Amino acid sequence: MNSSQLKITVTGLTDKGLVREDNEDGFLVDYKTDESPRVIAVADGMGGHEGGEVASALALEVISSWCERLEQRGSDSLSEAVLDANRVVWSKAKEDDALDRMGTTLTVGFIDDSHVHLAQVGDSRAYLLRGGTLQQLTVDQTLVQQLVDSGEITQQEAIRHPQRSFLTQSVGTEPDLSVDRISIELLAGDRLVLSSDGLHGYVDNDTIRQALQDNPDSKRACKALVDAANNAGGHDNVTVLILDASGDGGGEPGGGAVASQDATPILVSKPELGARPKKRSRALIGVGAAVVLAGILWGGMFLLKQATTAHVVTTQKGRVVILLGSPGTDERAPQGEVVERSNLELASLPETFQRELRAGITARSLEEARSFIDSLRNEVPQRLEPSPPPPPPAEVPGPIDATPPPSGTPAP
Ligand code: CA
Numbered sequence: 001m002n003s004s005q006l007k008i009t010v011t012g013l014t015d016k017g018l019v020r021e022d023n024e025d026g027f028l029v030d031y032k033t034d035e036s037p038r039v040i041a042v043a044d045g046m047g048g049h050e051g052g053e054v055a056s057a058l059a060l061e062v063i064s065s066w067c068e069r070l071e072q073r074g075s076d077s078l079s080e081a082v083l084d085a086n087r088v089v090w091s092k093a094k095e096d097d098a099l100d101r102m103g104t105t106l107t108v109g110f111i112d113d114s115h116v117h118l119a120q121v122g123d124s125r126a127y128l129l130r131g132g133t134l135q136q137l138t139v140d141q142t143l144v145q146q147l148v149d150s151g152e153i154t155q156q157e158a159i160r161h162p163q164r165s166f167l168t169q170s171v172g173t174e175p176d177l178s179v180d181r182i183s184i185e186l187l188a189g190d191r192l193v194l195s196s197d198g199l200h201g202y203v204d205n206d207t208i209r210q211a212l213q214d215n216p217d218s219k220r221a222c223k224a225l226v227d228a229a230n231n232a233g234g235h236d237n238v239t240v241l242i243l244d245a246s247g248d249g250g251g252e253p254g255g256g257a258v259a260s261q262d263a264t265p266i267l268v269s270k271p272e273l274g275a276r277p278k279k280r281s282r283a284l285i286g287v288g289a290a291v292v293l294a295g296i297l298w299g300g301m302f303l304l305k306q307a308t309t310a311h312v313v314t315t316q317k318g319r320v321v322i323l324l325g326s327p328g329t330d331e332r333a334p335q336g337e338v339v340e341r342s343n344l345e346l347a348s349l350p351e352t353f354q355r356e357l358r359a360g361i362t363a364r365s366l367e368e369a370r371s372f373i374d375s376l377r378n379e380v381p382q383r384l385e386p387s388p389p390p391p392p393p394a395e396v397p398g399p400i401d402a403t404p405p406p407s408g409t410p411a412p
Contacts, residue, residue: 018234051102089172188247
């Protein structure tokens with residue numbers, strides 16, 4: 001189909017879900033002067049305090065400021081736009097302690113005639129519904145995806161993996177990053193979906209496909225997908241953007257009109273698979289941990305780099321312990337007095353967690369620190385633990401050898 005015959009419309013919806021107090025997701029739809037959509041984007045922010053909201057909003061603002069240039073210069077500038085967003089979020093995080101370690105996912109689509117050029121950082125996703133088949137176009141930049149790529153776990157195991165939100169890259173957490181790029185040519189009837197992990201983290205692909213097919217009207221389809229995420233618990237903010245490409249004759253979005261066509265994405269630059277450069281690990285894992293903590297475990301805990309006195313989960317003599325003190329820095333280990341020593345062995349945990357624990361993970365209370373250790377124990381996949389710890393012997397009351405914290409402990 002000739003591009004001039006394609007009519008492209010975009011609808012978006014974001015919802016804070018049923019559990020979170022704030023919505024750290026955001027989306028962008030930018031239009032050309034002829035009112036056809038030019039740039040679409042979804043960002044899913046993360047970080048303590050207001051960091052997540054600031055990071056996603058800031059990244060989208062920068063992308064918005066690039067729309068004109070993208071139209072003039074073409075899709076080659078897309079990575080540049082994302083790198084600019086990274087620089088801006090990174091700088092903001094450095095200048096404001098309250099925003100330290102904030103970051104965001106960013107999935108951007110630049111619409112150029114009948115082509116959509118995608119740029120991807122993090123684990124928000126782009127899907128294409130074509131001929132009744134839903135295809136994931138983007139590759140998640142997550143620890144779990146790396147495990148899939150290396151053959152350690154299957155795609156099926158990845159779906160419910162407890163560390164599925166653990167990002168290997170995000171916008172604003174490191175001074176540099178590599179942007180995945182994918183381009184597709186749209187056909188009449190195509191439906192492109194951009195979504196945050198509040199959708200795909202809780203709703204399977206079949207449900208997404210069904211909701212898209214059952215609701216040709218894009219507003220209804222957005223609502224159906226957000227409802228599906230909320231019906232699955234609504235644990236996370238959820239954002240859905242739907243782009244419909246229709247021909248002159250209309251046609252059902254994502255329907256059967258082009259059933260014989262395969263949705264084969266054209267890789268502009270191959271997504272970087274496997275281990276990423278080591279220099280990224282430190283800060284990214286910090287963000288990853290924040291995501292795991294905030295997104296899966298309790299929703300309340302966050303990482304404090306500048307905390308004065310706090311409960312810090314770290315390691316001593318090969319075991320995971322809770323300190324009352326100050327978290328570490330790149331140069332020095334966390335300092336303080338051990339208030340509880342667990343029987344969890346550092347070596348039984350994945351390497352990424354080991355590194356994070358050596359630097360120290362700060363909790364807002366002793367309870368949160370205990371919960372974190374329990375979560376580590378319970379949620380680390382079996383195959384990543386050479387020998388899962390046996391159930392605690394009868395004389396040990398619980399997984400943690402409770403030593404009461406000193407009285408008069410100040411609340412962090
Ligand atoms: Ca999310």
